[in-house]
Amino acid sequence: xxxxxxxxxxxxxxxxxxxxxxxxxxxxxxxxxxxxxxxxxxxxxxxxxxxxxxxxxxxxxxxxxxxxxxxxxxxxxxxxxxxxxxxxxxxxxxxxxxxxxxxxxxxxxxxxxxxxxxxxxxxxxxxxxxxxxxxxxxxxxxxxxxxxxxxxxxxxxxxxxxxxxxxxxxxxxxxxxxxxxxxxxxxxxxxxxxxxxxxxxxxxxxxxxxxxxxxxxxxxxxxxxx
Amino acid sequence: xxxxxxxxxxxxxxxxxxxxxxxxxxxxxxxxxxxxxxxxxxxxxxxxxxxxxxxxxxxxxxxxxxxxxxxxxxxxxxxxxxxxxxxxxxxxxxxxxxxxxxxxxxxxxxxxxxxxxxxxxxxxxxxxxxxxxxxxxxxxxxxxxxxxxxxxxxxxxxxxxxxxxxxxxxxxxxxxxxxxxxxxxxxxxxxxxxxxxxxxxxxxxxxxxxxxxxxxxxxxxxxxxxxxxxxxx
Amino acid sequence: xxxxxxxxxxxxxxxxxxxxxxxxxxxxxxxxxxxxxxxxxxxxxxxxxxxxxxxxxxxxxxxxxxxxxxxxxxxxxxxxxxxxxxxxxxxxxxxxxxxxxxxxxxxxxxxxxxxxxxxxxxxxxxxxxxxxxxxxxxxxxxxxxxxxxxxxxxxxxxxxxxxxxxxxxxxxxxxxxxxxxxxxxxxxxxxxxxxxxxxxxxxxxxxxxxxxxxxxxxxxxxxxxx
Numbered sequence: 001x002x003x004x005x006x007x008x009x010x011x012x013x014x015x016x017x018x019x020x021x022x023x024x025x026x027x028x029x030x031x032x033x034x035x036x037x038x039x040x041x042x043x044x045x046x047x048x049x050x051x052x053x054x055x056x057x058x059x060x061x062x063x064x065x066x067x068x069x070x071x072x073x074x075x076x077x078x079x080x081x082x083x084x085x086x087x088x089x090x091x092x093x094x095x096x097x098x099x100x101x102x103x104x105x106x107x108x109x110x111x112x113x114x115x116x117x118x119x120x121x122x123x124x125x126x127x128x129x130x131x132x133x134x135x136x137x138x139x140x141x142x143x144x145x146x147x148x149x150x151x152x153x154x155x156x157x158x159x160x161x162x163x164x165x166x167x168x169x170x171x172x173x174x175x176x177x178x179x180x181x182x183x184x185x186x187x188x189x190x191x192x193x194x195x196x197x198x199x200x201x202x203x204x205x206x207x208x209x210x211x212x213x214x215x216x217x218x219x220x221x222x223x224x225x226x
Numbered sequence: 227x228x229x230x231x232x233x234x235x236x237x238x239x240x241x242x243x244x245x246x247x248x249x250x251x252x253x254x255x256x257x258x259x260x261x262x263x264x265x266x267x268x269x270x271x272x273x274x275x276x277x278x279x280x281x282x283x284x285x286x287x288x289x290x291x292x293x294x295x296x297x298x299x300x301x302x303x304x305x306x307x308x309x310x311x312x313x314x315x316x317x318x319x320x321x322x323x324x325x326x327x328x329x330x331x332x333x334x335x336x337x338x339x340x341x342x343x344x345x346x347x348x349x350x351x352x353x354x355x356x357x358x359x360x361x362x363x364x365x366x367x368x369x370x371x372x373x374x375x376x377x378x379x380x381x382x383x384x385x386x387x388x389x390x391x392x393x394x395x396x397x398x399x400x401x402x403x404x405x406x407x408x409x410x411x412x413x414x415x416x417x418x419x420x421x422x423x424x425x426x427x428x429x430x431x432x433x434x435x436x437x438x439x440x441x442x443x444x445x446x447x448x449x450x451x452x453x454x455x456x457x458x459x
Numbered sequence: 460x461x462x463x464x465x466x467x468x469x470x471x472x473x474x475x476x477x478x479x480x481x482x483x484x485x486x487x488x489x490x491x492x493x494x495x496x497x498x499x500x501x502x503x504x505x506x507x508x509x510x511x512x513x514x515x516x517x518x519x520x521x522x523x524x525x526x527x528x529x530x531x532x533x534x535x536x537x538x539x540x541x542x543x544x545x546x547x548x549x550x551x552x553x554x555x556x557x558x559x560x561x562x563x564x565x566x567x568x569x570x571x572x573x574x575x576x577x578x579x580x581x582x583x584x585x586x587x588x589x590x591x592x593x594x595x596x597x598x599x600x601x602x603x604x605x606x607x608x609x610x611x612x613x614x615x616x617x618x619x620x621x622x623x624x625x626x627x628x629x630x631x632x633x634x635x636x637x638x639x640x641x642x643x644x645x646x647x648x649x650x651x652x653x654x655x656x657x658x659x660x661x662x663x664x665x666x667x668x669x670x671x672x673x674x675x676x677x678x679x680x681x682x683x684x685x
Contacts, residue, residue: 010550014542014550082536088514089531173355177393204396211385219378225515
């Protein structure tokens with residue numbers, strides 16, 4: 001177990017080191033997030049719909065779409081020189097590889113989210129301070145959900161010709177439960193309602209997380225070349 | 227499976243489909259002429275006898291694909307993959323029927339073409355998952371990889387749909403729609419129930435017939451490829 | 460003295476891609492100090508065989524027994540272009556369970572890369588990349604080393620260096636399996652030659668006492684081509 005964790009850590013560290021060196025995906029994702037936030041702000045009739053009403057939806061569309069841009073890089077970088085073969089030749093379990101990639105993806109997406117959040121507050125003028133811990137908690141739960149499935153799917157999709165298109169096509173259905181839950185919870189939090197009101201959604205998010213992280217971990221091995 | 231067996235299966239499948247289609251015509255006759263017109267919904271309600279069973283077949287196909295996907299990952303048997311894929315194609319066809327008849331029924335009854343209730347939304351996503359499944363299969367050349375990846379999606383999809391159902395259910399209980407409606411199978415009087423259940427049975431037969439034919443076709447194609455492969459090497 | 464136990468044994472290994480039979484019942488044995496050269500026309504299945512022996516592909520029929528680690532050098536470098544030579548080796552070393560800086564440093568030294576250790580692999584020539592790939596394969600000091608066309612694209616100096624390393628490994632009792640069409644260059648290093656064609660290993664002949672002409676003639680005889 002300790003070995004696996006060490007390997008996962010090494011893989012995650014390596015991925016992030018490489019990403020940091022080029023920074024292309026990170027910058028693109030953040031720029032994309034800013035653009036989406038801005039466009040969605042204007043995509044309404046301001047006299048009929050307040051910014052704070054569209055805010056939760058806008059935030060989550062932004063997060064998920066910006067994340068999808070970054071998810072494929074995790075496995076694309078392994079294909080370049082078949083480096084993944086090098087990893088698999090070492091005594092590393094597929095589980096460790098998955099956790100390493102998942103961790104790197106979570107850091108990547110988390111960074112995009114953290115950078116976009118202040119901009120979101122700025123653009124949509126939402127009261128965030130009191131609900132911040134709850135918001136961060138909900139964000140973490142929903143992010144784990146779609147990044148776990150996204151990591152699994154990207155390991156398959158990078159082998160196809162239209163990886164950029166295939167990932168959203170396959171991943172979007174899996175975004176429905178976590179995103180709906182996150183938007184509902186976010187709306188309540190921004191409206192400064194008590195958290196007990198969103199218990200149902202939080203339970204759904206938690207259940208989704210547990211089920212899909214487990215399933216993705218188990219299925220990952222089947223996506224490696226055999 | 228040998229060529230003879232596959233061709234026999236195809237024939238049996240065709241017979242089954244033909245029988246089911248005849249029965250379907252019978253069901254239509256019964257529905258249109260011999261089943262009473264529903265008091266509140268009027269003649270338009272009769273499309274329900276097609277819509278609901280089509281949805282049932284689509285759901286059945288989806289479950290079969292999902293369960294066979296699990297089985298494939300365990301056994302790694304090529305035949306299991308071929309049946310799963312056949313079921314997915316047939317399911318896709320039924321889903322299309324369901325998604326087109328649904329709005330046609332809904333408009334006169336509910337006054338709207340579409341509504342996001344748990345059942346409809348789940349079936350929409352079943353359709354989308356089927357599409358994704360086909361697209362993924364089309365994008366992979368190697369049969370073994372294709373089978374494995376399809377199975378992964380199959381399993382994921384199977385687990386997802388209950389969550390989608392739950393999500394929309396939660397969404398609706400917290401946001402009740404102003405329009406009063408009774409989506410899905412309402413409590414029907416005797417005559418209508420008979421028609422409905424007969425239709426359900428017929429559609430199940432139709433599913434099995436199509437599945438048998440599609441699977442047989444896949445096996446025959448496979449055999450042809452194998453012969454071609456052997457000829458080259 | 461009885462011959463040592465084989466460190467690598469393959470028995471009737473088969474492998475297909477779709478309906479194409481790529482390996483049709485290959486059997487071979489490698490003992491410590493063996494260096495087997497696999498020759499055969501393109502498409503004979505050399506690369507596939509190596510990948511199956513390494514454990515990167517599953518054998519669909521037959522069995523493979525390994526007594527020891529496997530290191531592999533293949534067509535693709537299995538390295539990360541964005542990282543430096545040293546970083547690459549450190550990463551893979553961690554996967555093998557040791558982060559020994561000594562080992563990494565000494566391998567870099569041995570492969571003549573000490574001077575460029577902290578430069579990115581993207582700046583390396585083909586010869587340097589190949590040497591680094593070999594260093595990577597040797598990190599765990601594997602009992603078995605599989606090499607796919609190790610001399611292709613190398614200039615004379617690099618070739619000499621690689622041949623030197625291979626000879627040394629053989630002398631230390633490591634088992635080598637080299638797939639290559641460069642029979643002439645490798646004859647000095649290998650102990651036997653195997654002829655692979657259409658997925659079948661038609662013959663395995665010891666080198667001892669024979670010259671290039673004899674081996675080539677035998678190759679033509681066995682495979683039915685020039």
